Amino acid sequence: MTDPLDMVFAALADPTRRAILSMLLEDDMAVTDVAEPFEMSLAAVSKHLVILSRAGLISQERRGRVKWCKLEPDALRAASVWMQGFGQFEPVNLDAFERFLEAELSPPADHTPESGSSDPAG
């Protein structure tokens, strides 16, 4: 498995690894601290970190005894772009979406989107 997209998606397919990424969202962490909340051996977590690292999702830097793990969210970009290719399928066009964003940002005050909002979420 050499394709970066393969490696990123495969890395994300494991709940332990997704949890690790979420933890790293808060702050950089040492390997031991990453492993602490999981009910598995340190070696197992270390393997997960290798997979995340090879996928480019984290970087690791050794300082003394401690190896610090740092989130590298840029690695998600290619995967995100790939997924957005299927967003075009949606009956909306991104062009209109960009205009929407501009419109949402530009009005200085008189912006009352809450008026009569129904909850369409299911």
Next chain:
Amino acid sequence: MTDPLDMVFAALADPTRRAILSMLLEDDMAVTDVAEPFEMSLAAVSKHLVILSRAGLISQERRGRVKWCKLEPDALRAASVWMQGFGQFEPVNLDAFERFLEAELSPPADHTPESGSSDPAG
């Protein structure tokens, strides 16, 4: 592997399956036609389709002998949202995207966004 996020990401981790999804972006297809461009057995492709189906990424409907495969891009939504949690980097704000979808669906007629066209291409 029961978690839907696990299944979606695992399904996306295989290049054959991603290629199948891309093909289905064009149009619905019969299993045999999906399999045609791949240098593997029909049975192998059939297995891939099962995985995609279990992940919710496609639906299948049998009409006579032929089983039609249809892309279900909505299944990508949860994964996309999860990734967006890491995506201060992400070019598209999904939160705004949701609002955009609502806004696009609700207005009845008075929709004149053409004023002041800018060049969005990058």
Next chain:
DNA sequence: GGCATATTCAACCAAACGGTTGACGATCGC
């Protein structure tokens, strides 16, 4: 030097994956 801490390595295991082949069950068309 010597011990504790931090992390990986190596060997092993069971289960899952991605593929094959051949048989099978439906369905279409004559």
Next chain:
DNA sequence: GCGATCGTCAACCGTTTGGTTGAATATGCC
């Protein structure tokens, strides 16, 4: 009914995955 087509099932195979354990390698501290 019969043959061709469509698709899945079942059994098998080699590789990968996710985990274990115990030993090994660095590094820090006294």
